[in-house]
Amino acid sequence: MSNDELHQEQQFISLLHERLDTLREQAESALRQAVAQVGTGRQARVERDVVAAEHSARFASLNVADTGLCFGRIDHRDGRTHHIGRIGIRADDSERTPLLIDWRAPVARPFYLATGYEPLGLRRRRHITTEGRTVTGLHDEILDLDDDTRTGYESRDADEVLLAALNSARTGRMADIVQTIQAEQDRIIRAPHHGVLVVEGGPGTGKTAVALHRAAYLLYAHREQLAKRAVLIVGPNPAFLGYIGEVLPSLGETGVLLATVGELFPGVRAEGGDTQSAAEVKGRAEMAEALAAAVRDRQQVPERGAPLVVPHDDGDLVLDWDMALEARHKARETRLPHNLARPYFAFQIIDALTEQLADRIGEDPYGGPNFLGPDDIAQLAKGIAASSEVHAAIDELWPLLSPQDFLADYLAEPTHLPDADAETIRRASGPWTPADVPLLDEAAELLGADDSAARAAAEAERQRRIAYAQGVLDVSYASRTYEFEDKEELDKDASEVLAAHDVIDAERMADRQEEADTRSAAERAAADRTWAFGHIIVDEAQELSAMAWRLLMRRAPTRSMTLVGDPAQTGDAAGSSSWQHILGPYVEDRWELATLGVNYRTPTEIMDLAAELRRAADPGFEPPRSVRSTGVRPWETAVSPDELPHAVAERAADAPPEGRLAVIAPPALHPGLREALSAALPDVPFEGPVDLTRPVVLIDPRQAKGLEFDTVVVVDPDGIRTAVPHGENDLYVALTRATQRLGLVRVDAKG
Ligand SMILES: Nc1ncnc2c1ncn2[C@@H]1O[C@H](COP(=O)(O)OP(=O)(O)OP(=O)(O)O)[C@@H](O)[C@H]1O
Numbered sequence: 001m002s003n004d005e006l007h008q009e010q011q012f013i014s015l016l017h018e019r020l021d022t023l024r025e026q027a028e029s030a031l032r033q034a035v036a037q038v039g040t041g042r043q044a045r046v047e048r049d050v051v052a053a054e055h056s057a058r059f060a061s062l063n064v065a066d067t068g069l070c071f072g073r074i075d076h077r078d079g080r081t082h083h084i085g086r087i088g089i090r091a092d093d094s095e096r097t098p099l100l101i102d103w104r105a106p107v108a109r110p111f112y113l114a115t116g117y118e119p120l121g122l123r124r125r126r127h128i129t130t131e132g133r134t135v136t137g138l139h140d141e142i143l144d145l146d147d148d149t150r151t152g153y154e155s156r157d158a159d160e161v162l163l164a165a166l167n168s169a170r171t172g173r174m175a176d177i178v179q180t181i182q183a184e185q186d187r188i189i190r191a192p193h194h195g196v197l198v199v200e201g202g203p204g205t206g207k208t209a210v211a212l213h214r215a216a217y218l219l220y221a222h223r224e225q226l227a228k229r230a231v232l233i234v235g236p237n238p239a240f241l242g243y244i245g246e247v248l249p250s251l252g253e254t255g256v257l258l259a260t261v262g263e264l265f266p267g268v269r270a271e272g273g274d275t276q277s278a279a280e281v282k283g284r285a286e287m288a289e290a291l292a293a294a295v296r297d298r299q300q301v302p303e304r305g306a307p308l309v310v311p312h313d314d315g316d317l318v319l320d321w322d323m324a325l326e327a328r329h330k331a332r333e334t335r336l337p338h339n340l341a342r343p344y345f346a347f348q349i350i351d352a353l354t355e356q357l358a359d360r361i362g363e364d365p366y367g368g369p370n371f372l373g374p375d376d377i378a379q380l381a382k383g384i385a386a387s388s389e390v391h392a393a394i395d396e397l398w399p400l401l402s403p404q405d406f407l408a409d410y411l412a413e414p415t416h417l418p419d420a421d422a423e424t425i426r427r428a429s430g431p432w433t434p435a436d437v438p439l440l441d442e443a444a445e446l447l448g449a450d451d452s453a454a455r456a457a458a459e460a461e462r463q464r465r466i467a468y469a470q471g472v473l474d475v476s477y478a479s480r481t482y483e484f485e486d487k488e489e490l491d492k493d494a495s496e497v498l499a500a501h502d503v504i505d506a507e508r509m510a511d512r513q514e515e516a517d518t519r520s521a522a523e524r525a526a527a528d529r530t531w532a533f534g535h536i537i538v539d540e541a542q543e544l545s546a547m548a549w550r551l552l553m554r555r556a557p558t559r560s561m562t563l564v565g566d567p568a569q570t571g572d573a574a575g576s577s578s579w580q581h582i583l584g585p586y587v588e589d590r591w592e593l594a595t596l597g598v599n600y601r602t603p604t605e606i607m608d609l610a611a612e613l614r615r616a617a618d619p620g621f622e623p624p625r626s627v628r629s630t631g632v633r634p635w636e637t638a639v640s641p642d643e644l645p646h647a648v649a650e651r652a653a654d655a656p657p658e659g660r661l662a663v664i665a666p667p668a669l670h671p672g673l674r675e676a677l678s679a680a681l682p683d684v685p686f687e688g689p690v691d692l693t694r695p696v697v698l699i700d701p702r703q704a705k706g707l708e709f710d711t712v713v714v715v716d717p718d719g720i721r722t723a724v725p726h727g728e729n730d731l732y733v734a735l736t737r738a739t740q741r742l743g744l745v746r747v748d749a750k751g
Pocket residue numbers: 162165166175176177180181182185201202203204205206207208209210566569600601705706707708736
């Protein structure tokens with residue numbers, strides 16, 4: 001009987017793949033056709049691009065479904081059965097009968113939620129394991145305890161498939177968990193997307209996995225809205241983003257932007273680094289006030305009694321304290337950002353200088369009314385407005401500022417901060433750092449973009465296109481008179497043949513020449529600082545500074561967000577340990593908390609040790625419960641500082657070859673360790689940026705955040721704990737990265 005079951009499933013899976021092949025061929029040829037369409041005019045091009053983008057997304061999702069296309073089946077008590085898979089597939093019949101249900105569809109939900117206590121109408125749940133197109137295993141769970149039919153594939157352990165996934169060797173890239181999403185995770189993945197949802201849980205509880213599957217779910221359930229506005233996923237560093245980067249594509253979703261906060265200011269690459277204390281000061285909420293005050297400082301007035309003297313053809317002009325103060329007051333009254341308020345300041349000054357000049361030139365020596373009429377005064381105003389000296393004076397008092405120039409000046413001479421803090425962040429030159437990016441964003445908000453120059457340039461370009469189009473039409477008209485001369489002798493405009501000049505004017509023709517923006521929403525969002533995302537997911541949210549939150553909240557005006565994190569793992573000194581503290585200023589108490597309590601990564605043996613070390617600093621600490629134990633206890637050794645690199649390298653070289661190993665050590669020990677590891681493992685490169693797909697990597701505790709490896713060797717745990725103010729959190733992160741084996745190499749200073 002059991003072989004029959006396997007055979008039947010195999011037949012079904014083969015049929016699904018055949019259908020998938022057909023759909024893929026259709027999508028590919030539709031894509032080719034769409035791309036080959038040579039429409040004329042802008043509208044046709046836009047339509048072509050939209051259709052091509054749709055076919056290309058469909059084609060991409062059909063392509064990823066080759067692995068694990070169908071992974072489950074649910075049998076209802078009423079006899080209905082549904083196969084569950086990565087994407088939905090329908091038969092080629094008139095009803096378009098569903099063959100495979102997308103895991104995100106409501107029909108698929110009982111697959112994740114049903115239990116023996118609450119079977120949700122199910123008789124049986126089946127996990128189907130495949131390799132390519134071949135079914136390699138079935139695991140059945142009986143959910144209706146009154147049903148005594150058996151298939152021969154009943155699992156001994158309900159978690160067999162989950163445990164197999166957790167025990168498999170790591171690859172350096174996170175995998176999706178669609179086959180084994182647990183009920184507590186499913187509820188979070190499908191939670192309504194309005195407002196802020198905070199997902200809290202200890203290490204390995206699946207917060208990242210849940211956040212990514214939630215993004216996929218939201219894109220499925222709210223496709224229309226989110227495809228336009230895009231979803232942003234924020235992670236702590238580029239290596240982490242590389243680690244999680246394949247999950248969403250493997251679920252057929254590509255309309256997502258993954259970025260660190262340091263990557264969210266278009267045009268700026270934050271390649272520099274800050275000391276911990278500099279990053280901490282830059283991250284404080286008070287920086288917003290300091291920058292606002294610094295912007296106001298750039299709106300100046302001349303000293304009393306020391307006016308600016310502006311040379312002018314009709315005699316020097318005097319720009320004094322009173323005049324500038326009045327103009328500044330009027331400009332500030334607009335409450336516009338600095339650059340946008342600037343024209344108001346400039347107009348005030350120009351008006352006041354015009355009045356000054358008019359009073360002087362038109363003055364009646366006998367005290368009568370001014371000789372100048374309105375036209376004369378307008379002429380004077382024109383001259384002043386065109387004067388480069390006047391503009392130089394305005395610039396001196398109220399300069400046009402770019403966020404980059406302003407912040408570079410500010411960091412060279414920080415103001416409105418306590419002296420010690422100013423000293424900490426002082427920097428005369430050097431590349432931007434990730435902690436500068438929220439400051440740049442803040443500056444951009446305070447300064448505002450005066451896009452009048454850009455708009456003028458765009459208008460000039462449009463006029464150029466119109467002139468060009470007019471030229472084209474003139475040629476068309478000229479050729480008409482030439483070609484149809486004979487027929488048009490009597491009435492030159494009475495041709496029966498429609499030419500370009502008959503149906504379109506130069507302006508419309510010019511507009512059509514404009515290229516359509518064919519970038520995806522995620523691509524456009526990446527290039528636009530003011531983009532409002534449809535939903536934002538923040539991983540390791542506890543790490544973000546107050547200034548980083550200000551930046552992110554600007555990108556989420558609807559406050560539709562999912563934040564995942566664990567305050568016990570806060571490493572960044574600028575990070576926070578209270579969600580209310582973070583969210584209060586933006587949503588008051590209108591946010592929801594969901595918690596995850598089961599650790600899927602770290603076996604009990606390792607978690608016990610991590611919790612024990614953590615309790616030294618925090619006696620009441622309770623770690624999440626591990627879902628499995630391996631029977632392998634962590635090992636520990638203590639060596640002298642001289643022996644340390646060699647001892648670590650030896651252990652790394654002895655580790656089982658399958659899977660991935662990480663040596664996690666304080667940055668100061670890296671040079672010696674790198675040398676020893678390179679000698680012991682000559683085939684593994686240790687130079688350059690961290691590449692998690694290498695079999696062995698050397699990283700520091702901060703870089704380890706969010707990652708996992710089969711084997712982890714933590715070097716100098718005491719050094720990690722005491723190095724920085726949040727050292728115990730860093731050590732906790734380092735100790736909870738292993739899925740199988742953990743070793744500790746302590747430094748024995750006496751040895
Ligand atoms: N339902 C599940 N099925 C299979 N694997 C799972 C499941 N939930 C979590 N995992 C696995 O457990 C591991 C830990 O998950 P994840 O990295 O999402 O945890 P986390 O809570 O973000 O951890 P940390 O806070 O330490 O970064 C990953 O390998 C993930 O794939």
